[in-house]
Amino acid sequence: MTLDFSAVFLLIGELAVLAVLVVLVVALILLALTLLSIRSGRLYFPNLLRPGLTALEGVMRALFKAVGLEDQEMLAFFVTLGNTMNAQAFAEVPVDERAIFLPQCLRNARCPADLTPEGLRCKRCGRCTVGEAIRVLETLGYRVFIVPGSSFIKRMVKKYRPRALIGVGCLAEVKEGLEMAERLGLVGMGVVSLKDGCVETLVDWNTLYDVALLGLPPSSVPEDLHLPADE
Ligand code: SF4
Structure with a gap:
């Protein structure tokens, strides 16, 4: 039986694209929740926000920057989130x-x-x-x-x-x-x-x-x- 390398590479490529799309969708959801929380002064889905922001910190920093959110604002949000969850x-x-x-x-x-x-x-x-x-x-x-x-x-x-x-x-x-x-x-x-x-x-x-x-x-x-x- 011969291994069809082109099919394997195609599958790897499709999985990689799928993973990128999943990360992007999750990151956009986190971005929306963060902005909503900051604007309203109320934390939305903190149980999702904290692990999500921690796991995707690099991507989220880039996205926050892209929407004009200052580093300081982001840090303050991280701290508020942590305090709220730990209180x-x-x-x-x-x-x-x-x-x-x-x-x-x-x-x-x-x-x-x-x-x-x-x-x-x-x-x-x-x-x-x-x-x-x-x-x-x-x-x-x-x-x-x-x-x-x-x-x-x-x-x-x-x-x-x-x-x-x-x-x-x-x-x-x-x-x-x-x-x-x-x-x-x-x-x-x-x-x-x-x-x-x-x-x-x-x-x-x-x-x-x-x-x-x-x-x-x-x-x-x-x-x-x-x-x-x-x-
Ligand atoms: S009160 Fe304590 S911390 Fe403040 S200056 Fe005096 S020794 Fe230092």
């Missing part, structure tokens, strides 16, 4: 199994914090709001770190084995952090800073507290807890 699971993790990672750029430029194996150790000197925020978050039961470098989070996750984390940072950092948390099997929530840069960046502490309080019974929040950002 329930995050709320179910006890606070003593959660950790918060703050970027070092939130500190005052003249911060006297010491660099330790557990990250930068805030001295609560009052030059910035980080010290008071850490006090509040630790009172709630969180383990809070100021991140000095890129491999630090993985190291602390390995050491303390939290089941959930909140990452604060610029859009790109938060998106990467959420993806890393997912790879490590953790529930990740992201809070995007208000101002990018390398020094004295800003975060809306109330947004962080809103996330941090998810799932905490009111009885576990000390009555005299003083939230500095409410001032």
